[in-house]
Amino acid sequence: MKRLPWFVAAALLVVPIVEIYVIIQVGQVIGGWPTVGLLLLESALGAWLIKREGRRAFAALQGALDTGRMPGKELADAALLLVGGTLLLTPGFVTDIFGFFFVLPFTRPLARKVMSAFLGRRIVAQMGGNPITGFMPGTFRPPTADQTEAQRRRNDENVVQGEVVDPDQPPRPQDR
Template sequence: MPWFVAVALLVVPVIEIYVIIQIGQVIGGWPTVGLLILESALGAWLIKREGRRAWNALRTATETARMPGKELADAALVLVGGTLLLTAGFITDIFGFFFVLPFTRPLARKVLAGFLSRRIAGQLGGNPITGFMPGTYRPPTAEDADRAHRERQSASDDVIQGEVIDPDQPQDNPKSS
């Protein structure tokens, strides 16, 4: 993943400059600069509005003791989208608007959830302790309950006999007499 970020930081500015030059050749230099300024101003206003909505939804979810999964995803998307909108360029603005606009954010949230679940499943390979693999939950069956009961029974058969010795209590030591 770090190599992807490094490549993106090198390639995206080159693509942005190319697109800005191409648009500037079609509509002119000053109209292109004006369009970039207009997109940035619209983006800043949208970030402020949607950021406030995301924050209020997150606060409401925590106050009502709900798990704020959707709200956290929305806040993250608004943050990333806002960063992209404030970056000068048309390509980053397209992605920024996709992440920030309230009618496209649910789709972006689904893409983000799918990416994260594949990434987590790939890194964990399933939990070796519980066997849980993200996205594969199934309710327990009667067979699962029987197996768990048998495992508990076999574990209780392993009893180790021993004696508890308290170091603070004097011990009767037959060797010292």
């Protein structure tokens, strides 16, 4: 069984403590019942927003698939909506801030860029490349003119003139 990355384990320990602290602080300023009401209001607003943006994301995904283009942006938006919706439905003010950042249509492009950069570096690092430059060993580099000419000469030297004969086919009339 694979272990959780250290930052996920730390987040699972730290986030609930931070959420409880912030809820207590807000409760001391505005009162207990208004704090509970505000948390319920944020959850209801988040659920409505997820429903609306989810429909838009699904329509955009369908449109991309119908036109035959790769739905990379649409799939990233769907992932952000899934994570953002989970954060919005989790009680707490800190998770709601991040949830709204992932879900709102005017902040989602920035979240998509951050997620793309983070995942790109992780993938390159996992595959043994340089996470800073993105260079991966064995990746394609266009050949130089000298390399292309040398390859052409080697190919010309290895050509054997002849004819391919298929033993399963009967001989043609001109070959008899």
